Amino acid sequence: MNDDVEQNDPMAVLEGQVWALAAVVATLREAAAGSLEAALAADPARTAVLEAAGVVRREGSDLVAAPAMRVGSASANAASARLSSMRQAVAAAGGEAPAGWDAQSDDVLLDQGRASAGTGHALATRLVPSLPGLAERLAVAGSRVLDIGTGTGALAVALAQDLPHAHVTGIDSLERAIRLARRELEGAGPAADRIELRHQDVVELRERDFYDLVWLPAPFLSDEVLRACLPLVAAALTEGGWLVAGTNPAPREPLLAAVANWTAARNGGSALTAERMTETLGDLGFQDLRRIPTVPGGPVFVAGRRPSRPAS
Structure with missing residues (x-):
């Protein structure tokens, strides 16, 4: 029995x-x-x-x-990512946290932020060299990188460390995250001198022909924000600049797909898959589109070159 x-x-x-x-x-x-x-x-x-x-x-x-x-040296990052997910699950089970990242504790934000450091290193050391012309651009003093949704700044720090000539701008709509990021930056060493942090919503992005590389973490932005910001991101890129969007792989298991949709809804994010992001960028005119998987079960990078603008 x-x-x-x-x-x-x-x-x-x-x-x-x-x-x-x-x-x-x-x-x-x-x-x-x-x-x-x-x-x-x-x-x-x-x-x-x-x-x-x-x-x-x-x-x-x-x-x-x-x-x-x-995962070798990325063990701490992988543990932080899973721990952040578990903390959020416990909060959901206890009815303690309403939807949205602004309702999460500092510990959750810090865990999630530290997990992103591995993504930043992978982006700088593995992806940048594979995108035509990008490594050469970022090897020039004064080149610029935009980290959208920088959170507590760990990804921005990783980019600044691995791209020693680039200036990294990190923006986030959550003021508390920026405060935590500034505190975290105190231990970042010389790379911190090339990092600028701004409390700013991506839909307020107004630079044009400014950034050589833009990082966009799609799961942390709502579908509405993604639709509004992508044309602004395209305008902010320099001629030949690249957008790299982090997306989640499409879950094959029904349970995982349902969980992805629930967590995206709770946190005000998006469950946009790599396939849908590729289609969206294609519709906006991005060129040389490609999808690059990372680790098993990890994010999928979707990269596209800035659309050509007609001569004035």
């Missing part, structure tokens, strides 16, 4: 999955301070949960982790 109860109790399974995710986050946090192997060996009971969840398997006496666990 107990077997029948367990098999027919989906809530028990879901609760177990929550604890499995907690085991993932705790292991990644420890791996960031040492190694994944040491973290797996430190708590055999916790590692047994990872095995049961399928993210770790045994091959003889060895433990082999799934690619999502083998």
Whole structure:
């Protein structure tokens, strides 16, 4: 009878999955301070949960982790991203947080921001060299990068560190996030001298022919804001400049798709997929469109070159 109860109790399974995710986050946090192997060996009971969840398997006496666990120096960023999601889920379960990022705690904002540092490094070191002409542009002193929705500034710092000639402007509609970003910038070293932070909504963007690269985190902006800001972003790019939008992969599982829509609605964001973003940029005239996956289950970059403007 107990077997029948367990098999027919989906809530028990879901609760177990929550604890499995907690085991993932705790292991990644420890791996960031040492190694994944040491973290797996430190708590055999916790590692047994990872095995049961399928993210770790045994091959003889060895433990082999799934690619999502083998993120190396990005372990802290991956843990922060999952921890931010878990904090928001707990708040939703307790009815503590209304919709919107402005209702999230400083801890959630900081976790989410620190998670974005890995995206910034990947953008600067992997994507920029692959986009025609962009690396050369950003190697010139005075080149400019716009970080939309900078949050607590971690992505802006990563860009400034990896693009030593570029000036990075980070804007965010949430004043509290900008205050946290300025505090975080105090530990950024010399790169902070090339970072400007502004409390500004992207729909108020008015620069023209100004930025060589614009980063747009689509999941953090509503569909309405995306529709309004994309023409402004196109106008703000220099001739031959690039827009790179971060998007989420289209979930194949119905549960994950439903969760993506719910979290987007709660936080005032968008569930726009890479495919839909590509179509949207194409409709706006962006050229040389391409989609670039990152890590398994991670964001998909959608890149496009600024549309040509007719000669006046």
